[in-house]
Amino acid sequence: MKLSKRVQTITPSSTLAITAKAKALKAAGHDVIGLGAGEPDFNTPEHIIEAATLSMQEGETKYTPSGGLPTLKEAIMDKFKRDQGLTYIQEEIMVSSGAKHALYTIFQTLLDEGDEVIVPAPFWVSYPEQIKLAGGTPVILQTKEENDFKMTREALTNAITPRTKALIVNSPSNPTGGMYTRDELQAIGEVAAEHDILIVSDEIYEKLIYGDAKHYSIATLSEDLKARTIIVNGVSKSYSMTGWRIGYAAGDKEIIQAMSNLASHSTSNPTTPAQYGAIAAYNAEQAPVEEMRQAFEDRLNRAYEQLIQLPGVSCMKPKGAFYLFPNVKEASEAGGFASVDDWAAALLEQEQVAIVPGAGFGAPDNVRLSYATSLSLITDALERIERFINRTTS
Structure with missing residues (x-):
């Protein structure tokens, strides 16, 4: 079947692709840490869930x-x-x-x-x-x-x-x-x-x-x-x-x-x-938003300090959202990789850490790491990345 020209020009979402791959590996029993997702790891506040539930019970469907x-x-x-x-x-x-x-x-x-x-x-x-x-x-x-x-x-x-x-x-x-x-x-x-x-x-x-x-x-x-x-x-x-x-x-x-x-x-x-x-x-009350924001800020501060210690990695400190976007070109080249994409693929294969290569964002020297996950997983992931860099550059 011949597809339309317009859909043939589309590049698949790199963020959704890496998230799907990480979930598939995890479902297969691998100890994967996924830092690709662009969504908070908190559940929706209860009062919002209750309001939607009540609307359905009252026939708002x-x-x-x-x-x-x-x-x-x-x-x-x-x-x-x-x-x-x-x-x-x-x-x-x-x-x-x-x-x-x-x-x-x-x-x-x-x-x-x-x-x-x-x-x-x-x-x-x-x-x-x-x-x-x-x-x-x-x-x-x-x-x-x-x-x-x-x-x-x-x-x-x-x-x-x-x-x-x-x-x-x-x-x-x-x-x-x-x-x-x-x-x-x-x-x-x-x-x-x-x-x-x-x-x-x-x-x-x-x-x-x-x-x-x-x-x-x-x-x-x-x-x-x-x-x-x-x-x-x-x-x-x-x-x-x-x-x-x-x-x-x-x-x-x-x-x-x-x-x-x-x-x-x-x-x-x-x-x-x-x-x-x-x-x-x-x-309703906006307290849950502030609680989540504070949690993200705490994760950012801790993760950023750990990240900038990694050899061959540099990163501006974000002021918002929940992503780190480090430049890993030096680490990638020191490890003998042809591109940062290859470096990120090897990281997933060898250390089972899923991050999103920056090429899909128009920045091929960078990678995106989401800190919208627990601090313990972020810390573990950065330790794995450090181990990967040390092994590939030694």
Whole structure:
């Protein structure tokens, strides 16, 4: 059977692939430590589970509007006002089947054949694929590790062409954990305004920030930037609800309406009981979010100190999300490996530690390690990595 050209261009998700491989090895009886997953290891808070259960018992198991329940939109509007001082109306919000679905729908709605979207690298693996599926062209903007992998005004300006339609901003970043300051976002926004391009601001990790870092949404900097920004967020990371598949987009009413129309012909609506769970997530006490954030910060601090002691490994300290993104090129070359991909494959085979090679994120010298797992497993994994490096470089 001949497949469509569009699906033949897709590169499989490297994060899901390594997670699946680790789970398969573990199921076969191997002592595998998987550091590839992009999801918290905590269960969803009990009050959220109870709210979803109650909604089903009360008969809330039918279709909802394709763009989401009005009550959930109200909860999201309250969240924006409470956390960021942003005001939206219901017509400016679309609830989706996960933040990934919101991003997919944005690109399907905005892009025509050949339209360009600037994607700073390192990037989340699905951005380029979703842009290509919409007929667009991802323009990869390489950033520098010594600048904490953040794009500059000059680099952004040089990447813009007459076909540039949009720019992706992801802060905190997956995979680097880096964050933009207010001044850095202001500079990016000024370039976007000057060239009249849209901004897709992926803020899914906004609640998971550490130390003295502060999250800023580019939409808060001016009314013009708010008007040209589509914010993407959801409950997956902050509330440990990855499997519930509830995300949302907020922005220009015309764009949001078109996205909702498109969703009506694909998903019909986000899962109804999951929407009621998300209402509880946003409207109830936020203590579980802070408890999880504190646990991640403790793991980060301990894991980072252990990681930077490894020979041939360097790493910026993340300010958000739950990933470490070390450069292992020196260790890989010292071990005689042709690439970091080969190095990571050998690590899994020899020490049974699953990490995600950075090539899929546009950074072939790096690897991504998730610390969304227990501190004991993280410590054990880093000890195995150290043993692997010492053995392969001796």
